[in-house]
Amino acid sequence: MSAAETEKSGTFKGLKLTNTLTRAKEDFRAIDDENVRLYVCGPTVYDYAHIGNARPAIVFDVLFRLLRQLYGADHVTYARNITDVDDKINARALRDHPALPLNEAIALVTKKTADQYHKDIKALAVLEPTFEPRATQHIDGMVEMIATLIEKGHAYAAGGEVLFDTASMPDYGGLSKRKLDEQLAGARIAVDEHKKNPGDFVLWKLSSDEEPGWESPWGRGRPGWHIECSVMSAHHLGKVFDIHGGGLDLIFPHHENEIAQSCCANDTTTMANYWMHNGFLQVEGRKMSKSEGNFFTIQELLETESFGGRKWPGEVLRMAMLMTNYREPIDFSQRKLEEAENLLARWPDPVATDAAPAAEVLEPMLDDLNTSAAIQALHALAVEAAKDPAKLETYSASAALLGLGPVQADLSGIDETAVQAAIDQRLEALKAKNWSEADEIRNELTSQGILLKDSKDSATGERVTTWEVKR
Numbered sequence: 001m002s003a004a005e006t007e008k009s010g011t012f013k014g015l016k017l018t019n020t021l022t023r024a025k026e027d028f029r030a031i032d033d034e035n036v037r038l039y040v041c042g043p044t045v046y047d048y049a050h051i052g053n054a055r056p057a058i059v060f061d062v063l064f065r066l067l068r069q070l071y072g073a074d075h076v077t078y079a080r081n082i083t084d085v086d087d088k089i090n091a092r093a094l095r096d097h098p099a100l101p102l103n104e105a106i107a108l109v110t111k112k113t114a115d116q117y118h119k120d121i122k123a124l125a126v127l128e129p130t131f132e133p134r135a136t137q138h139i140d141g142m143v144e145m146i147a148t149l150i151e152k153g154h155a156y157a158a159g160g161e162v163l164f165d166t167a168s169m170p171d172y173g174g175l176s177k178r179k180l181d182e183q184l185a186g187a188r189i190a191v192d193e194h195k196k197n198p199g200d201f202v203l204w205k206l207s208s209d210e211e212p213g214w215e216s217p218w219g220r221g222r223p224g225w226h227i228e229c230s231v232m233s234a235h236h237l238g239k240v241f242d243i244h245g246g247g248l249d250l251i252f253p254h255h256e257n258e259i260a261q262s263c264c265a266n267d268t269t270t271m272a273n274y275w276m277h278n279g280f281l282q283v284e285g286r287k288m289s290k291s292e293g294n295f296f297t298i299q300e301l302l303e304t305e306s307f308g309g310r311k312w313p314g315e316v317l318r319m320a321m322l323m324t325n326y327r328e329p330i331d332f333s334q335r336k337l338e339e340a341e342n343l344l345a346r347w348p349d350p351v352a353t354d355a356a357p358a359a360e361v362l363e364p365m366l367d368d369l370n371t372s373a374a375i376q377a378l379h380a381l382a383v384e385a386a387k388d389p390a391k392l393e394t395y396s397a398s399a400a401l402l403g404l405g406p407v408q409a410d411l412s413g414i415d416e417t418a419v420q421a422a423i424d425q426r427l428e429a430l431k432a433k434n435w436s437e438a439d440e441i442r443n444e445l446t447s448q449g450i451l452l453k454d455s456k457d458s459a460t461g462e463r464v465t466t467w468e469v470k471r
Contacts, residue, residue, distance in 0.1 A: 007031065008029035008030065008031060008273060009029070009031065009032070010029045010030030010031065010032060010033040010036075011029070011030075011033055012027050012028070012029055013028075013070045013071075013366075014070075014363075014366045015027075015028040015066070015070060015366050016028065016366065016367055016368055017243070017274055017276060017368055017369075018276065018327060018368050019273075019274045019275060019276070020175060020251060020275040020276065020277050021174070021175055021270075021274070021275045023177075025368055026274070028242075028274065030071070030242050031240070031241070031242055031273070033071060033075065034075050035075060035076075035077055036067050036071050036075060036076045036077070036242055037076075037077045037079075037237040037238065037241035037242045037243070038060070038063065038064060038067065038076070038077070038078045038079070038237075038241075038242060038243045038244075038245065039078075039079045039080075039081075039229070039232075039233040039236075039237055039241060039243070039244050039245070039272065040056060040060045040078070040079075040080045040129075040244070040245040040246060041056075041080075041081065041229060041245075041246040041247075041250055041254070041255075042057075042080040042081045042082050042083070042132070043082060043083065043113075043114075043117050044083040044084075044086050044088060044089070045082055045083065045084055045089065045109070045110045045113040045114045045117065046086060046088040046089040046091075046092045046109060046110075046113060047088075047092065047113060048113060048116050048117075048120075048297040048298070048299050048300075049113075049116075049117050049120055049121075049297060049298050049299075050288065050295060050296060050297050050298070051281065051283070051288070051296050051297070051298055051301060051317075051332055052247075052280075052281040052288060053298070054120070054121070054124060054298050054317065054321065055247070055278050055281055055321055055326075055330070056245065056246055056247050056278050057121045057124065057126050058124055058126060058318055058321045058322065058403070059245070059278045059321070059326040059369070060078075060080075060245045060276075060278075061125075061126040061127055061403055062322065062326075062365075062369060062371060062401075062402060062403060063243070063245070063276070063369060064076065064078045064127060064129070065127065065400070065401055065402075065403060066365050066366075066369070066401065069357065069362070069401060076130075077130045077131070077236070077237060078129040078130045078131070079129060079130060079131040079132070079133060079232065079233060079236040079237055080129040080131075080132055081132070081133050081134070081135070081228065081229060081232050082114055082117075082132060082133070082134045082135070083134075083135050083225075083228065084110045084114070084134045084135050084136050085135045085136050085139075085212065085222055085223065085228075086225070089106055089109055089110060090102065090106065090211060090212065092109050093105035093106040093108070093109045096108075096109060097109070102210060102211070102212060103212060106212060116299060119299075120297075120298035120299055120302065121298070123298075123302050123314035124298070124314045124317060124318050124403075125314060125315065125318055125403040125404070126403070127403075130236075131236045133232040133235065133236060135223070135228040135232070138228065138231050138232050138235060139214045139223065141231040141232075141234075141235060142203075142204075142223045142227045142228060142231045143204075143214075143216045143217070145227060145230060145231055145261065145265045146162055146203045146204055146216075146223075146227065147217060148265045149164065149203065149261065149264055149265050150162070152264060152265070153165075153168055154168045154169065154260075154264040154265070155203055156196070157218055158194040158195070158196075159192060159193075159194030159195075160205065160206045160219075161194070161202050161203075161204065161205045161206070162202070162203045162204040162205075162218050163195060163196075163200040163201060163202055163203060164200055164201050164203055164257065164260060164261060164264075165196055165197070165200060166197050166199045166200050166201070166260065167196065167197050168264070169260050169263070169264055171263075172199075172256070172260050173256065174256075174259070175251060175252070175255055175256050175259055175275060176251050176252035176255075176256050178252060178256075199253075201224060201226060201253060201257050202224035202225075203223065203224050203226075203227050203261070204216060204218055204221050204222070204223055204224065204227075205221050205222060205224065206218075206219050206220065206221040207220055207221045207222050225254065226253070226254055226257035226258055226261060227261060229254075229258050230258050230261040230262045230265070230271070233258075233262075233271070233272075234262065234266070239262070239266040239268055239271075240266075240268050240270060240271065240272070240273070241271075241272050241273075242272065242273055242274060243272060243273070243274045243275075243276060244258075244271065244272035244274070244275050244276070245275075245276040245277070245278075246276075246277060246278075247277060247278055247280075248277045248278060248279055248280055249280070250277070251277060255275065258271060259271045277327070278326045278327065279325075279326065279327050279328050279329045279330060280329045280330075281329070281330050281332055282329065282330070282331055282332065283295075283296065283331075283332050283333070284331070284332075284333050284334070285331055285333070288332075298317075301317060302314060302317070307334065308334040308337065312337055312341075313341075315344060315404060316337055316340050316341045316344060317337070317340075318403060318404065319340035319341075319343065319344055319375070319404065320332065320336045320337050320339075320340040322371040322372070322375060322402060323336070323339070323340060323371070323372055323375060324372060325369075325370065325371070325372055326369055326371065327368075343375075343379060344404075346379075346382065346383070346386075347379070347382040347386070347399075348382060348385050348386045348392065348395070349453065350392075350395065350396035350399045350400065350404070350468075351392055351393065351396045351453060351466040351468060352396070352466065352467060352468040352469070353393040353396045353397050353466075354397075355393040355394050355396070355397040356394070356397055357394070357397045357398040357400075357401045358377070358378075358381055358394050358395070358397075358398045360377040360380075360381070361374050361377045361378050361381065361398040361401060361402075362374075362398075362401065364377065365401065365402075371402060374401075374402060375402065377398075378395070378398050378399060378402065378404075381394065381395045381398055382395055382399075389455050389456070389457075389464070392455075414448075414450070414469070419445065419450055419467060422441050422444070422445055423441075423445075423452065423465050423467060425441060426438045426441040426442060426452075426465070427463060427465060429441065430463065445467070449469055450467050450468075450469065451467060451468050451469075452465055452466075452467050453465065453466050453467070453468070
């Protein structure tokens with residue numbers, strides 16, 4: 001492993017992050033300031049995402065936005081995967097489409113749920129990642145990594161499976177701080193007689209004729225859960241990258257096993273330099289579960305009246321999430337949503353701008369994504385901007401840093417010069433009191449998804465028109 005692969009040689013830009021690996025808040029230094037790399041575990045697309053799934057999507061979207069602010073949008077690479085091969089998907093496909101061949105049924109399930117996930121998180125103002133790899137696109141890479149692990153003595157075939165030999169890695173358990181002899185089998189790990197150690201986990205398992213499968217040296221089968229992220233992250237970000245994120249529930253076994261696979265296959269001492277995990281979510285003071293009757297999907301909150309007897313806008317859901325520190329547990333309640341909505345109602349509408357965020361908003365963000373303190377500062381700025389239009393752009397840029405404004409709207413395909421020319425033409429029409437022409441120009445821009453906002457220059461009293469892309 002070369003020094004360039006792991007050395008944190010980047011410039012310190014004031015960002016401090018709590019690293020699960022060390023259990024300490026550390027200065028963040030990238031491996032390469034020209035390409036800061038972030039990987040986050042995304043959804044398993046067997047059912048609609050629940051509100052707990054929204055939390056990492058929002059938390060790491062904020063981190064993505066902050067890194068783009070610090071290093072430049074072209075110098076941050078964000079990969080968030082989709083798991084589209086899983087036994088839960090198989091079961092759902094059989095349940096929902098029993099008359100179809102399994103592969104066709106699986107395709108329907110994964111497309112429907114992935115499409116809904118994208119729709120849901122877009123409503124939460126979550127930016128698209130740089131890459132969104134799917135597990136089924138990287139089967140060959142998984143087979144290759146498994147073969148490498150066997151060759152290096154870190155994996156073995158037994159009982160129709162290929163398993164990782166946890167005893168072959170002296171440092172196994174470094175992320176979760178669990179000693180190997182104290183570990184119990186985790187989620188998706190069965191304790192079987194063919195395992196050398198109870199904690200050994202599946203890399204590859206054989207498939208029946210009725211199950212999806214791919215050819216491999218060990219027979220037609222499918223990958224275990226953990227191997228996919230090791231392969232996809234290496235493919236898009238390299239053997240060692242900067243930040244790996246996910247929910248607190250993924251520390252063990254998923255992230256622990258990712259580290260084991262990656263380090264042993266790639267001969268590295270680490271997989272990512274910084275590991276970040278968001279806290280758990282409960283609903284109205286209780287653990288969320290279907291049996292408790294307090295299980296809600298993002299789609300239900302956005303589009304139905306099942307929670308609190310009403311629909312909730314995406315920006316309200318996002319604000320409610322960000323009012324609690326990402327590492328702390330959050331009680332998702334109607335009262336919290338109402339508090340978030342009331343706060344947003346007092347803020348002016350943000351405008352599209354190239355201005356920099358206010359220092360008083362940026363500084364708490366640099367302190368381990370202290371979004372609650374940043375929102376307090378943003379609220380004070382919003383109150384000022386409502387009174388003084390000169391502060392509107394700084395407020396808008398600050399709101400965008402938290403994903404609470406349309407500043408990051410996609411302008412691809414929009415001729416900004418033409419939009420500005422139309423606005424200038426409309427202003428001339430208004431000065432000439434040609435109201436019908438002015439209305440015609442506004443309506444034409446609206447049909448293109450361009451929203452105009454009129455205000456007055458505080459110094460001259462003249463009309464000022466800004467624009468933004470419809471969210």
